[in-house]
Amino acid sequence: MSLKEIYLTGFADEAAPGIDDQIRITKKLGWSNIEARNIDGVNIHDLPEEKFDEVAGKLEDAGVQVNCFGSGIANWGTKLDDPFEDTLEKVNRAIPRMRRLGSKLIRIMSFAFPGEGEDLREEERFARLREITDMFSDAGIVPVHENCMNYGGLSYEHTLNMIENVPGLKLVFDTGNPVFNKDFSKPKPRPYQSSWEFYSHVKEHVAYIHIKDARMGDDGKEIYTWPGEGDGDVIPILKDLIGGGYQGGISIEPHLAVVFHAEDDGKPDLKKCEESYVEYGQRLMGILDGIRSEL
Numbered sequence: 505m506s507l508k509e510i511y512l513t514g515f516a517d518e519a520a521p522g523i524d525d526q527i528r529i530t531k532k533l534g535w536s537n538i539e540a541r542n543i544d545g546v547n548i549h550d551l552p553e554e555k556f557d558e559v560a561g562k563l564e565d566a567g568v569q570v571n572c573f574g575s576g577i578a579n580w581g582t583k584l585d586d587p588f589e590d591t592l593e594k595v596n597r598a599i600p601r602m603r604r605l606g607s608k609l610i611r612i613m614s615f616a617f618p619g620e621g622e623d624l625r626e627e628e629r630f631a632r633l634r635e636i637t638d639m640f641s642d643a644g645i646v647p648v649h650e651n652c653m654n655y656g657g658l659s660y661e662h663t664l665n666m667i668e669n670v671p672g673l674k675l676v677f678d679t680g681n682p683v684f685n686k687d688f689s690k691p692k693p694r695p696y697q698s699s700w701e702f703y704s705h706v707k708e709h710v711a712y713i714h715i716k717d718a719r720m721g722d723d724g725k726e727i728y729t730w731p732g733e734g735d736g737d738v739i740p741i742l743k744d745l746i747g748g749g750y751q752g753g754i755s756i757e758p759h760l761a762v763v764f765h766a767e768d769d770g771k772p773d774l775k776k777c778e779e780s781y782v783e784y785g786q787r788l789m790g791i792l793d794g795i796r797s798e799l
Contacts, residue, residue: 509751510792512785513537513571518758519781520774521545523559527566529778533785536567539611539755541574549575549598560604571753572609572648572676572712573602578636579613580653584625588632595636599643609712609753610640611676612647614655614666629655630669641672648676648712651702657681659689659697660705667709675709677702678757679736680716684726696720700737703744713745715788716757728759731788743795754792758784 516526516538523543530538540548543559548570551559563570576582577594598610615629640647649666651657656666667673682697703710717734718726732738742754760780 510746511535511537511571511753512756512789513539513753514756514758514781514785515539515541515574516781517542519778523562525774525778527562527568529781530568531566532782533789535785537569537571537753538563539572539574539753540570540605540607547576548573549577549594549601556601560601563605570602570605570607572611572755573598573607574611577610577612578615578633578654580616582613583616583618584628584632591632591636592639595639599640599645602645603643608644609646609648609676611650611712612636613650613652614657617654617658624655626655626665626669630666633666633670633673637670637672646674646711647672648674650676650678650714651681651685651706652678653681653685657685659687660702661689663702663706663709667706674711675706676712676714676755677706677710677741678714678716679703679738679741680714680718680728680734680757680759683718683735684720698737699735700740703737703741707744707748710745712752713741713750713754714757715742715754716759718759730760730784731756732791739791739795742791743798746792746795747799754788756781756784756788760784 512535516530519529520526521544526538543551575598578591614633637647649656651663656663679699682699682702685697686694687697715731715738717729717731717736717738719734721727758781
């Protein structure tokens with residue numbers, strides 16, 4: 505099985521805050537794609553127009569593509585009680601920016617989980633997601649839902665219910681998120697989700713992959729690890745994807761620098777951010793080379 509159809513990318517804001525360093529570090533890995541999220545702390549769909557033009561120009565000059573917008577649209581911080589017009593404004597702002605950059609994927613979510621025992625308001629939730637999905641689809645853009653701390657991340661059953669009710673919506677599967685999210689399809693006391701179980705039930709809808717790995721500490725807090733060293737089933741999931749002929753992006757979201765490489769003032773050590781991001785990417789490439797040699 506060839507890996508030529510697969511391309512590597514990542515949340516470059518975990519490598520550096522500014523676009524110049526994000527581009528430089530991406531090229532250091534030998535990659536030509538970025539999953540753009542924050543530039544100098546501001547999401548790419550919220551940048552002032554002048555700043556976005558500057559960022560777009562630098563990407564174009566460097567020959568680096570933004571394969572996916574890592575948007576905050578309908579994310580875990582967006583409640584159904586928040587004005588929907590605010591979400592639609594972000595959608596309308598993202599579309600022309602994505603067209604300029606030639607980006608075909610945008611990460612979205614399924615609005616905040618209201619809390620244990622609260623009404624999930626599925627009819628309203630799905631209606632909003634249908635409108636968002638239709639807007640992007642009409643523009644030739646594929647919205648991909650991430651299994652994060654939102655409705656679709658409650659269990660694979662919730663994700664499948666959402667997919668059934670929102671035609672055109674695809675998935676970006678994050679290998680690490682199930683490790684520290686409870687499975688709300690199971691009775692109390694709910695276990696943590698299994699990445700493999702979640703993936704195996706939704707894989708036919710997966711159009712994109714986030715590589716994150718983690719394990720739960722004895723104190724109940726998540727500990728982020730190098731890829732393949734946690735409980736995110738990274739290697740078996742990648743083997744299954746590649747063996748099944750997956751064609752698409754594999755994006756790293758290490759979370760290591762924030763957890764392990766902070767200075768005394770709590771701010772990330774930028775040198776260590778770069779080093780850990782590059783090593784994470786290199787380790788992923790090593791995993792993929794090993795899988796390739798077995799196929």
